Amino acid sequence: MVVRACSAGAPMSAGTATTQLVIPERAVFYGGRFYELDGPGTAVVNPANEREIARVADASPEIVDAVVTSARAGFELWSRVPVAERAEALDRLAATMERHGDQLARIATSEVGTPIRDSRAGQVNLPVRVLRSTADITRDYPWDVRDAAGSSIVREPAGVVLAITPWNFPVHQIITKVAPALAAGCSVILKPAEITPLTALFIAALCDEAGIPPGVVNVVTGRGSVLGEAFLQSGGYDVVSFTGSLPVGRHIGAVAGNDIVRATLELGGKSPALVLPDADLKTAVATTVRNCFVNAGQKCNAPTRLLVPRERADEAADIAAAVADSYEIGDPMDEKTTMGPMVSNAQRDIVTDFLTDAAAAGARVVTGGDRSRWDRGYFITPAIVTDAERDSRIAVEEVFGPVLTVFGYDGEADGIRLANDTQFGLSAEVWSGDPARAAATARLIRAGQVRINGVRTPHLPVSPFGGYKRSGLGRELGEFGLDEFVEVKAVLGDPVVEAANGQDR
Ligand code: NAP
Ligand code: MG
Numbered sequence: 001m002v003v004r005a006c007s008a009g010a011p012m013s014a015g016t017a018t019t020q021l022v023i024p025e026r027a028v029f030y031g032g033r034f035y036e037l038d039g040p041g042t043a044v045v046n047p048a049n050e051r052e053i054a055r056v057a058d059a060s061p062e063i064v065d066a067v068v069t070s071a072r073a074g075f076e077l078w079s080r081v082p083v084a085e086r087a088e089a090l091d092r093l094a095a096t097m098e099r100h101g102d103q104l105a106r107i108a109t110s111e112v113g114t115p116i117r118d119s120r121a122g123q124v125n126l127p128v129r130v131l132r133s134t135a136d137i138t139r140d141y142p143w144d145v146r147d148a149a150g151s152s153i154v155r156e157p158a159g160v161v162l163a164i165t166p167w168n169f170p171v172h173q174i175i176t177k178v179a180p181a182l183a184a185g186c187s188v189i190l191k192p193a194e195i196t197p198l199t200a201l202f203i204a205a206l207c208d209e210a211g212i213p214p215g216v217v218n219v220v221t222g223r224g225s226v227l228g229e230a231f232l233q234s235g236g237y238d239v240v241s242f243t244g245s246l247p248v249g250r251h252i253g254a255v256a257g258n259d260i261v262r263a264t265l266e267l268g269g270k271s272p273a274l275v276l277p278d279a280d281l282k283t284a285v286a287t288t289v290r291n292c293f294v295n296a297g298q299k300c301n302a303p304t305r306l307l308v309p310r311e312r313a314d315e316a317a318d319i320a321a322a323v324a325d326s327y328e329i330g331d332p333m334d335e336k337t338t339m340g341p342m343v344s345n346a347q348r349d350i351v352t353d354f355l356t357d358a359a360a361a362g363a364r365v366v367t368g369g370d371r372s373r374w375d376r377g378y379f380i381t382p383a384i385v386t387d388a389e390r391d392s393r394i395a396v397e398e399v400f401g402p403v404l405t406v407f408g409y410d411g412e413a414d415g416i417r418l419a420n421d422t423q424f425g426l427s428a429e430v431w432s433g434d435p436a437r438a439a440a441t442a443r444l445i446r447a448g449q450v451r452i453n454g455v456r457t458p459h460l461p462v463s464p465f466g467g468y469k470r471s472g473l474g475r476e477l478g479e480f481g482l483d484e485f486v487e488v489k490a491v492l493g494d495p496v497v498e499a500a501n502g503q504d505r
Contacts, residue, residue, distance in 0.1 A: 002038040003063075020103055021205045026057045028221060029204035030070040032214025037063075042221070044198055047113040047341040048332050048377045056197045059222040061230030067189055067218050068236030071160045074187035074215025079157040081213075083143055086183055087135040089212055093182075094131035096210040097124065104202055106333070108171055111196045113340040113378070114295050115332045122295075123199070126461065127175035130477065133461045134179040137479050141183075152494035155486040157185030158262065159238025162231055164224070164252070165200070166244045167193035167343055168298040168400075174203055176465075176476045177241045178217060184485035189237060190219045191228045193244075195344060197221040224248065235259060239485060242266065243300075246398075246470055253473065264474035264484045266300070266466060268398040269426035272419040273303035275316070276412065276441065279431035279453075281308065285316050287454040288429060289323040289404055293382050296342050297402035301427040301449065301465075304399065307415050310408030317386040317406045321367040324382040324404075341378040342401060348378045351401035354394055355383055358405075363388035368402070396422065416444050425468030429454065448475070 006024045026041035027034040041055040078086070097104065101124040108123040109116045144154050163177040170192060181188050192200035204219040220227065232240070232255050242252045243266040256263035273288040275281065285306065292302045308316040332340030342348040348371065355369040368383025382402035388395050394405055409415035419428060427449040432438035435452075442450040446468045457463065462478035474484050 004036045006034050006036045019100075021100055021202060021209070023054075023198065023201045023205060025055050027201070028057050028059050028063065028067075028219065029201065029208075030067045030215070030218040030220065031073075032208065034204070042194065042197075044111055044195070045344075046110045047343050048110075050376050050378075053110055054198055056201065056221045059220050059227050061227060063220060063227075064230050064234050064236070067220055067231075068160070068234055070215040071187045071189045071218050071236070072215075074213065074218070075157070075160050075185075077213055078182070078187055078216045079185040081185065083138060083141075083185075086185060087138045089210065090131050090135040090138070090179060090183060093206060093210040093212065094128045094135070096206045097131070098128050100202075100206065101125075101128070104171065104199070104206075107198050107202055109332045109340070111198050112167060112170065112295075112343055113332050114169075115334075115337045115340050117335060118295065119332075122169055123171040127171050127179075129461045130172070130175050131179050133478070134183050134482070137462065137482060138183040141479065141482060146494075146496070147490075152491040154489040154491055155184075156489055158485050158487050159186060160236065161186045161188045161485060162237040162240045163188050163190045164228055164231075164240070164242045164244065165190065165192050167196035168295060168300070170196040170199040171203065173243050174200060176481070177243075178203070180476075180482045181239075181241070181485050182212070182216065183482055186239070186485050187216045188218065189231060190217065191224070191231055192219070192221065194221070194223050237261065239264070241474075241484065249472065262484070264466075264476070265472040266474075266476060267426075267470060267472045268400075268424055269300050269302070269467070269471055270305060270396065270398055270422045270424045271301055271303045271427045271429070271447065272305045272307050272422070272445070273429035273431065274415050274419045274441065274445070275306065275308045276415070276430070276432040276434075276437065277309050278433040278437070280433065281312055281316060282319055284431035284454070285319040286323050288431075289320045289384075291429075291454065292404045293324070293327070293339060293402050296339055296380075297382065297404075298343060298347070298400055300398075300400075300471075303427070303429050304404055305395070305418075305422075306404055306406045307409050307418055308406065309415075310410055313386060313406055313408035317366050317384055320384045320404060320406060324367050324384050324402075327382060329379055329381065339382065339402065342380060343378070345378050347401060348380050351380055351383075351399060351403060354397075354399045354401075354403060355385070358385050358388055358392065358394040361389065361392045361394075363392065363394060363405075390418065390421065398424070412441075416441065419445050423470045426466075426471035427451070447471075
């Protein structure tokens with residue numbers, strides 16, 4: 001493997017307000033630099049028009065040693081940087097991301113297909129808030145405190161973090177790992193999803209511009225089954241943090257378990273929206289459909305199972321279909337577009353396959369599943385399904401596309417049972433006209449997040465996120481997210497030291 005260093009982050013139009021970051025092609029980032037790799041690399045395709053937009057490195061396992069060495073050196077340096085300076089670095093990274101936010105949103109839209117307005121909100125503004133909220137949490141975190149027995153409880157950086165991320169909300173999913181890892185004093189080796197590498201490389205350039213020291217953040221692109229697997233088997237990390245599918249997560253958890261390495265796993269979902277009989281059906285259904293179809297339904301916590309009193313199931317399906325039919329589907333760069341293409345043709349085929357299967361098993365596809373209107377781009381109209389058997393494939397497996405299935409339940413106890421009748425437990429929604437009833441029901445659902453009446457909370461970036469059951473292990477965001485990247489040490493007989501609580505560490 002031939003590697004050449006190249007420069008990045010050189011402004012293309014220095015001195016103008018629209019300074020663009022330049023990401024070198026076929027390059028990986030470690031030791032604080034981009035290195036261009038030999039070979040043809042891999043094409044990145046815009047799912048809206050099927051055109052190649054860039055070529056990135058398809059790094060082979062030979063690169064693993066150099067990247068692990070870089071990350072180990074990064075850890076030695078960064079773990080000694082005082083907490084206050086680490087928090088400042090996160091704030092600088094947030095400001096840098098904000099400054100380049102327009103470019104970042106456009107890159108996210110061109111590699112994922114997310115409508116540009118949603119990319120600005122979810123792929124720029126949200127990660128910026130995550131960075132800032134993590135900086136704040138870091139400043140108040142109990143880094144070094146005395147317990148009731150007079151010992152010191154010291155929280156220390158866990159080491160080198162291997163972060164493996166998916167393609168659906170690439171910036172947010174990367175920052176959700178990088179922010180707390182850096183806050184904790186860890187270094188990161190990031191292996192992003194093969195089909196959305198540009199946002200990851202952009203983040204590498206942002207880290208460089210924000211003055212994150214060499215080796216602290218390392219980004220290497222390549223195939224999961226080859227490069228990801230090589231990192232996984234390398235033994236060169238102390239924590240692995242993975243977001244992606246259940247089968248890959250199970251494999252990563254098994255390897256980590258064998259090595260006694262901590263694993264945080266954020267996996268799939270089949271989340272319920274439980275509409276109680278006293279809820280406003282129209283609002284509940286319409287809001288649930290919109291929530292489900294964010295990012296063309298490619299969202300791990302999408303409420304894909306809409307549970308309504310049986311006698312209102314047909315009415316609910318009609319309301320849902322009307323909302324589904326109202327989407328402006330098209331060019332995701334267009335401000336008016338509310339649904340873009342799916343990320344890949346393979347992902348679109350999965351959706352078509354689920355819908356064909358559901359119909360064959362006796363379910364009714366009320367609307368959606370049409371892809372014939374487009375001759376370019378991986379578009380499909382969003383689908384509403386009803387009358388599916390509770391144990392059918394569409395009822396139990398994650399689709400990961402714009403498909404919502406309506407189920408009727410018989411009485412509240414049956415509704416709650418149905419909500420919990422899944423191997424997953426990432427999130428849930430409860431709808432009720434009675435706040436006390438909604439609150440009580442939320443506590444009966446086995447999921448990591450339960451949203452009442454579709455509330456949009458300003459605290460989202462600090463609310464813990466993660467799964468019960470096969471939706472995963474561990475939590476991301478907020479103080480719980482930081483906990484995943486620290487080791488805890490008890491120092492018995494530690495003399496009392498003034499101002500021990502971390503500010504000067
Ligand atoms: P995936 O196939 O599991 O891939 C996720 C990441 O793992 C990618 O970077 C992939 O690389 C890598 N990978 C694949 N095989 C690997 C191996 N043997 N060793 C190491 N790394 C490996 O998932 P996806 O198709 O990208 O994303 C969709 C899935 O993610 C859905 O099931 C969804 O529910 C889940 N998801 C969960 C959350 C959450 O927070 N709970 C969030 C988003 C998505 P390549 O891309 O190169 O294959
Ligand atoms: Mg995959």
